[in-house]
Amino acid sequence: MKLRSSRRVLTLLFLTLTAAALVPLSAYAEVPYWTNSKDKQGRLVWTQPAYTPEGMFGKDLTIPDPDNPGTAKSSPLQNPKDVFIDKRDHIFVADTGNNRIVEFGPEGAFIRIIAPERDSPGGSFNKPEGVFVTDDFDLYVADTGNKRIVRMDKDGNYIREYKRPDSKYMPESFKFDPTRLVVDKRGFLYIAVLGGYQGLLQLDPQGNFQSFYGANKTVFSPLDAMKRLLYPKKMYANEISKLPGAIRSVAVDHDGFLYTTTAGKDIKSEQIKKLSIKGLNMLESKTFGEVRQSDLKFAAGGSVAPQLIDIAIDSNGNMTAIDSSYNYINQYDANGNLLFFWAGPSSPNTIQLGSMKNPVAVDANSRNDLILLDGQEGVLQLFRLSEFGDKVNAANKLTLQGRYEESERHWREVLRLNANYSPAILGLAKAAYKQGNYKEALELFKRGDDHKGYSDTFWQIRLQWFQSHFSVVATCMAAAIISLLLFERATRRTAWRQAWNNRTRSNNEFVVKLKHMFYMLKHPIDGFTALRYEHKGGYRSAVILLIIAYAALVVMKLFTGFSFNMDDANSVNLLSLLLQYGAVWFGWVVSNYLVSSIYRGEGRFKDVFVGNAYALIPFILIGIPLAAVSNVLTMSEQTIYDFMEKALYVWTGLMVFWKIQSLQNYSVGETIINVLLSLLTFLALAVLALVVLGLSSDLKDFIHEVYQEVRLR
Known part of the structure; x- marks a missing residue:
């Protein structure tokens, strides 16, 4: 009987361990991609999915057929370029190939098409590439083909248009081909133009030029510096001019801060910028654009740098950016620290939920779910925040707000689910430091590779040690010095001391x-x-x-x-x-x-x-x-x-x-x-x-x- 009981226990233990081992596999099996993070050393960390694909819409879009009342006809999106979600969670798509704006409901249900006729007050659209909706539901469209910005009311009625401003401060060579835009709470427009290396074009509500805002820096390679040093002036003047990278997209958060992305073969730093009032980058020390080493080996044309082409900011301040080089979705917190990156190339023959062939735009709704736009297939995909992603967001939000004690419970739950997740380790370290538990904080900061946090914690431990042992250390040092002086005086004339001073030096x-x-x-x-x-x-x-x-x-x-x-x-x-x-x-x-x-x-x-x-x-x-x-x-x-x-x-x-x-x-x-x-x-x-x-x-x-x-x- 004892033998049978032991066998049952061993069998039960084996089945339990096997089930526990299969849990992560089942979690990964829910989505067609791996989700990753990285530790401070840049090593890849596998995580549970932060987002799970929930639905796909736009491909089978049908609209009422004006020629046959009561029937519908197929009208799929063609080469869409931008997506925007308003505060009602309505989804607006710049359907560039069809010269229109398409509005969907929060779950992807079709609502309406905004496509003015040619003889309407504002005229028709011509290849619109950007869309933005204000809190008052005014609609702004970057009507790229017509070289203008169109403003409409919530019913789609034309209000006014913004064309190239007439200003002596704008260079004559500046071409006004708007592609993306945002509007701040004052009604000021910030416009990204095609090839506009001067930065965002800032217009006031009346369309007057204000300034160029948030321009990028010119990138000089060592070869460029050598040419500049060695070439004669005439010869160097014949070289192709080095210009800053052009801004690809722009977004605004709930606090009014503007974010831009810049992509280009020579752009490897400051691809994401969070701009201050003066237009300076507040995330200058951060690097963006993640890649797996395994994907570098199989990249077409060799190793290719990530190219971030669009960005969205959710209610937690998290930044989600699209990488067009590897079709990755990168997510960072409000301070620019990596949270997750996921996805990758999809099958060239089929459309698979969760995989994107050519992601071109992204935005977040009020629940912090993501809507991703596939420009090649003309579809939108809804990515729902997973339980793991929601726990990370809740914990990280409290940490960024300085509420470390409150975040501890959430971080422990995240660490229970994934013992190698670096933000959780560092979140717990900050909580332990705030509570004065410096020994635990020291171990966690070291485990999380945070040298600055480790140093600050060690400073506190060292301070406490000196406060507790200063009198003992000072007494011992004084006693040692006095003893050494007394020993020197007492043994100065002894025989063994003389023998030591007169010892024979080695001749080896x-x-x-x-x-x-x-x-x-x-x-x-x-x-x-x-x-x-x-x-x-x-x-x-x-x-x-x-x-x-x-x-x-x-x-x-x-x-x-x-x-x-x-x-x-x-x-x-x-x-x-x-x-x-x-x-x-x-x-x-x-x-x-x-x-x-x-x-x-x-x-x-x-x-x-x-x-x-x-x-x-x-x-x-x-x-x-x-x-x-x-x-x-x-x-x-x-x-x-x-x-x-x-x-x-x-x-x-x-x-x-x-x-x-x-x-x-x-x-x-x-x-x-x-x-x-x-x-x-x-x-x-x-x-x-x-x-x-x-x-x-x-x-x-x-x-x-x-x-x-x-x-x-």
């Missing part, structure tokens, strides 16, 4: 060569000269120093305090680090020796080898203490850490400079030339090594394919 050659490095710290030029002419250094001592320097590098990589160590210690590969360290150091030795032997140098290869090893002494002396000190510093003492780190590299660089000058018998000017030539030689060797490795890999693949062909036949 190897020990002498190692101790020579301390002399070099005070007299570097004489010390390097002694390496050659007095034989104060050798291969064995140099190898020992190289090993110690590598150990210092390992210590810095693994044991630098988390506040200053941006590398993940768990991902450090010591063998790879050794190979990189050895390749760089030995490549520099070879490059420097080759240049010196040609450029009137007097040093032998042994001198260059040994000298470069001894030049690493500052790296050893500062690197390890710096790693140790970093564990008791916070970012408030960043200047101390930066000073010591820069001193390490500057001192090492000076040692290399003095080594070349001393061993090769150069003047200062000749040493500078030698260093520059050695760097160029090192770069040439690096490129050659990469080419050889690439050819070797291709040759290996070729041999393997030939072998497989012969074996299979």
Whole structure:
């Protein structure tokens, strides 16, 4: 009986574990795409779906047939370009191919078509690409083909039009081809025009020009900078002008802040901008546009940067942007932190709910559900906020409002559902910090890779420790100093003290060569000269120093305090680090020796080898203490850490400079030339090594394919 009971328990346990393991799979099976987030290190995190596709409409749109009363005819959307949801959750689509605006209900039920006749007061539309509805339900249409903005009342009656304003502040070359627009609560228009690199065109309610707003910066590549430096003025004037990227879309949130997206092959930063009153980007420090590494490998034409072409802002301030390169939907919170990204290319032959062939526009309704517009298929898809997405939104909203204690319960529920979700970890860390639970906050900030939060928490822990132990530490330090002074005075004339002072120094050659490095710290030029002419250094001592320097590098990589160590210690590969360290150091030795032997140098290869090893002494002396000190510093003492780190590299660089000058018998000017030539030689060797490795890999693949062909036949 006991045996049967045990078997039943084991069987029940097995079934329970199997069911638990299958829960995420069933959650993922509900949608035809993966949903992801990323941690602070940029590593991919799989999550439950934040949104689930609920419906599709627009493809089978039918309208009353004027020629046959009582019947309907098919009138699908053709090449639609924009979608907007008003405060009633009515959905408006700029049906560009049909020269009309189509209105749907909150769930996608057709309501009406707005398509003025040619002989109506405002005339007909011509390829409208943008639509906006105010809180008073006035309708603004970017009538692109007619080069105007049309304003209508809620019944579709023409009110007025806005054409290219006549202003001396506008360049004559400016073309008014409006594509997207928003209207603020004052009635001011902000218009994105086709190819308008000057920024958004701002008009007052009467259509008068006010300014260009939120213009992008011109992107200069290193090649452009080199051309500008080297080309004569006439030759540089013939180059194609570098212009800022043109704004693709614009949106406005409930607080009146404007958001823009900019896409282009040269645009890799500031693709999303949140504009201040002065038109400055409030999200300048953030990067947008997510991609999976697996998709980069299969991208057409090689690696392609994300291109964000449209944006929507929901009631929580979350930003949802469309990436036209990979058909991803990216969602960020109000501070620009990534929440989710999902979707991807769909089947070329069929329309599948949840997959988009060519997403061109997005907007959010009052429930924070998303409406996505597929321009190729002419359909709209409703994406409903999932339970997991709703929990994340509720928790994140409280965190952004500074209500950390209230957000804790929500974040714990999110973390229960997904233990690797980075925003939940950081949300709990902030809650623990606010409640004074610094030990837990420290662990959570470290787990969430938040160096700033970790540093602030450690500062509080350190402060509490000093407040509790200051008297003990001060007493011990004072006692130690007094004891040392008394010991010095009491033992000054004792026999063993005299014997210690008169001890015989070691004459071992190897020990002498190692101790020579301390002399070099005070007299570097004489010390390097002694390496050659007095034989104060050798291969064995140099190898020992190289090993110690590598150990210092390992210590810095693994044991630098988390506040200053941006590398993940768990991902450090010591063998790879050794190979990189050895390749760089030995490549520099070879490059420097080759240049010196040609450029009137007097040093032998042994001198260059040994000298470069001894030049690493500052790296050893500062690197390890710096790693140790970093564990008791916070970012408030960043200047101390930066000073010591820069001193390490500057001192090492000076040692290399003095080594070349001393061993090769150069003047200062000749040493500078030698260093520059050695760097160029090192770069040439690096490129050659990469080419050889690439050819070797291709040759290996070729041999393997030939072998497989012969074996299979």
